[in-house]
Amino acid sequence: MISAIILSGGKASRMGGEKSFRKTPDENKYLIEKVADILLDMDLPFVTVFKNPKFMNDNSEEIEKQTYFKNKYRQPITWDTIAGKGPLIGIYEGMKISKGDWILVLPCDMPYISKNAIEKLISKVELAEKGGYDCIVPKHKNGFIEPLFSLYHISSIKKLENIVNEIKESGKSAPIRLLIDSLNPLYVDAHEIDINQKTYVNINTFEDFESLKKLK
Ligand SMILES: Nc1nc2c(ncn2[C@@H]2O[C@H](COP(=O)(O)OP(=O)(O)OP(=O)(O)O)[C@@H](O)[C@H]2O)c(=O)[nH]1
Numbered sequence: 473m474i475s476a477i478i479l480s481g482g483k484a485s486r487m488g489g490e491k492s493f494r495k496t497p498d499e500n501k502y503l504i505e506k507v508a509d510i511l512l513d514m515d516l517p518f519v520t521v522f523k524n525p526k527f528m529n530d531n532s533e534e535i536e537k538q539t540y541f542k543n544k545y546r547q548p549i550t551w552d553t554i555a556g557k558g559p560l561i562g563i564y565e566g567m568k569i570s571k572g573d574w575i576l577v578l579p580c581d582m583p584y585i586s587k588n589a590i591e592k593l594i595s596k597v598e599l600a601e602k603g604g605y606d607c608i609v610p611k612h613k614n615g616f617i618e619p620l621f622s623l624y625h626i627s628s629i630k631k632l633e634n635i636v637n638e639i640k641e642s643g644k645s646a647p648i649r650l651l652i653d654s655l656n657p658l659y660v661d662a663h664e665i666d667i668n669q670k671t672y673v674n675i676n677t678f679e680d681f682e683s684l685k686k687l688k
Pocket residue numbers: 479480481482483484485486487491521522523552555556557558559560561562563578579580581620676
């Protein structure tokens with residue numbers, strides 16, 4: 473069984489502190505809804521990991537939006553236990569309440585993730601299980617990897633827990649690469665997973681966000 477995690481935390485420092493709940497110029501829906509709608513369409517259960525309102529000074533708007541999202545999708549939501557230490561914290565919190573053998577980790581800021589690309593990634597599960605791999609990670613020809621569009625076996629949570637404990641002790645964030653390096657990854661050709669590469673388009677800046685209209 474496969475389930476997913478949507479990561480919706482982070483500082484979004486290049487987008488004025490808010491990314492997930494910005495209405496897109498092309499479809500007038502929240503950025504995160506583009507990813508959630510794909511999962512809904514595919515009937516894949518998912519957990520969304522949000523910023524923790526406890527760590528925010530003025531949190532009423534954030535709570536309102538998280539509640540809207542929860543009521544709309546009727547899937548579990550959870551929160552980071554420490555703020556601003558990067559996606560590994562979010563993956564850990566999501567995995568803790570995820571059901572399934574393989575967990576599809578997705579960011580909130582890749583609005584062109586396609587059903588087809590997800591299906592192709594999932595089609596590698598059998599190969600990964602036969603080979604004893606514990607994550608499936610798209611890799612580009614230039615060596616760049618897509619760990620936030622990847623599948624992780626639920627057993628990865630043990631290694632992840634060690635890293636999270638180190639983050640908590642040191643107070644320093646850790647790159648997601650640290651998790652991948654502690655696992656046994658099956659690298660798959662990013663081009664084969666999505667021939668036109670649109671899935672990997674990542675929204676980081678206001679300029680990227682405005683370009684959504686053109687890319688449609
Ligand atoms: N839950 C959770 N998700 C995170 C965290 N940091 C990043 N993410 C998610 O990881 C994905 C990639 O985030 P980045 O673009 O690298 O970081 P960001 O904080 O959103 O943006 P910048 O501050 O501009 O780098 C997005 O889906 C974020 O929501 C975190 O601390 N917790």
